[in-house]
Amino acid sequence: MFLNSRKLPLLLGIDLSSSAVKVVEMSLSNQGYKIEHYGVEPLPSNALGDKLTLDFDTLDVESTGETIRRAVKKSGSKLKKAAIAVGGAQIITSTIVLPRELDEQEMNDQIALQLDQHIALPPEEVNYDFEVRGPNRSDPTQVDVLLVATRREYVDKRQAVLEIAGLTSTIVDVEAHALDLASQLLERQMPNQGTQKLVAIADFGATHSTLCLRYDHQLVYSRDQAFGGKLLTEEIMRYYGLSFEEAGLSKQRGSLPSSYQKEVLEPFMDQMVKHVKNFYRQYQETNSNNQKLDQIQIGGGCSQIPGVARYIEHQIGIPTLTVNPLLSVTLANQPKAAHIDQDISTLMVAMGLAMRSFN
Numbered sequence: 554m555f556l557n558s559r560k561l562p563l564l565l566g567i568d569l570s571s572s573a574v575k576v577v578e579m580s581l582s583n584q585g586y587k588i589e590h591y592g593v594e595p596l597p598s599n600a601l602g603d604k605l606t607l608d609f610d611t612l613d614v615e616s617t618g619e620t621i622r623r624a625v626k627k628s629g630s631k632l633k634k635a636a637i638a639v640g641g642a643q644i645i646t647s648t649i650v651l652p653r654e655l656d657e658q659e660m661n662d663q664i665a666l667q668l669d670q671h672i673a674l675p676p677e678e679v680n681y682d683f684e685v686r687g688p689n690r691s692d693p694t695q696v697d698v699l700l701v702a703t704r705r706e707y708v709d710k711r712q713a714v715l716e717i718a719g720l721t722s723t724i725v726d727v728e729a730h731a732l733d734l735a736s737q738l739l740e741r742q743m744p745n746q747g748t749q750k751l752v753a754i755a756d757f758g759a760t761h762s763t764l765c766l767r768y769d770h771q772l773v774y775s776r777d778q779a780f781g782g783k784l785l786t787e788e789i790m791r792y793y794g795l796s797f798e799e800a801g802l803s804k805q806r807g808s809l810p811s812s813y814q815k816e817v818l819e820p821f822m823d824q825m826v827k828h829v830k831n832f833y834r835q836y837q838e839t840n841s842n843n844q845k846l847d848q849i850q851i852g853g854g855c856s857q858i859p860g861v862a863r864y865i866e867h868q869i870g871i872p873t874l875t876v877n878p879l880l881s882v883t884l885a886n887q888p889k890a891a892h893i894d895q896d897i898s899t900l901m902v903a904m905g906l907a908m909r910s911f912n
């Protein structure tokens with residue numbers, strides 16, 4: 554997206570998320586996709602528990618680079634070229650209208666000229682990309698073009714961090730696109746394998762959630778929301794007087810008093826429900842589309858909350874399940890794969906980035 558070399562070598566997918574660095578190397582053969590290597594390394598900030606989010610404005614390039622280096626070493630991958638993503642609040646999108654007959658270069662020139670009208674940043678501080686979304690509703694001689702932009706500084710910082718880890722970035726993508734790419738691996742779980750079906754994929758992470766809507770194997774809508782499992786951890790801290798680390802551990806181990814389910818967990822799961830509902834409603838509003846949602850798949854660390862898929866299904870009334878890419882991807886024999894069942898739902902973005910090697 555923001556940086557894209559034409560000839561693609563095999564790429565190491567790196568999800569520099571708020572709780573950890575996740576790296577994945579994949580291969581593709583006649584047998585399909587295979588995870589050759591993967592590694593997850595907690596970020597020092599979270600490991601220490603004194604800084605709750607990864608803040609790119611104050612990011613310590615040196616220590617984050619070292620964390621990536623450790624994650625890569627753990628994974629055993631020897632790849633040196635990486636694909637990385639920008640997501641959440643760091644992405645600005647805008648829909649613009651351009652004449653249909655323009656070719657890609659002409660569109661790019663037009664967008665460059667009017668960039669400051671759409672993105673409230675000095676043009677020299679912006680990295681952007683665009684894609685044609687389809688004919689404009691009110692004027693068929695025009696097309697709707699989705700402009701996706703980020704601060705150049707966010708791209709530069711990611712590259713600096715990778716350099717410290719001994720890697721170079723070949724692709725800087727958008728998280729929602731990476732999630733969408735990995736969603737190919739979820740088609741076996743979809744009704745009719747996704748053909749002519751509308752499926753929502755919601756990745757609930759620690760600080761933000763990425764939601765994608767796919768119709769008939771194509772991404773039709775995506776959104777990032779500042780919502781994630783960190784809010785649940787903070788609520789546990791407040792309610793039971795625990796430290797961030799204790800709260801995080803007890804939520805994952807399920808070792809909290811019986812009041813937890815009703816008093817703390819259900820209100821949090823209700824928020825997950827609300828985010829999925831809002832997302833679908835926004836899609837309907839922007840597309841004046843009444844197509845019924847056929848399925849919801851949830852991923853990210855919050856999808857590991859016991860019973861959460863059933864809870865969402867009950868509240869929304871749409872079949873809901875936890876992502877299981879392992880139905881479509883095999884695993885190279887490596888000892889670290891022992892945790893793959895727990896890790897896999899949190900590796901969607903890293904897998905999607907690694908899959909850029911083939912797409």
Ligand SMILES: Nc1ncnc2c1ncn2[C@@H]1O[C@H](COP(=O)(O)OP(=O)(O)OP(=O)(O)O)[C@@H](O)[C@H]1O
Pocket residue numbers: 569570571572573757758759760761762781782783786801804805806852853854855857858859898899
């Ligand atoms: N078994 C579990 N039960 C409840 N919550 C869990 C469980 N396992 C992980 N989590 C939570 O999931 C979150 C981490 O998920 P994930 O790895 O998807 O986030 P991330 O990608 O690092 O964050 P982000 O995408 O927001 O930058 C944490 O808040 C963690 O506490």
Ligand SMILES: [Mg+2]
Pocket residue numbers: 570571758759853902
């Ligand atoms: Mg994430």
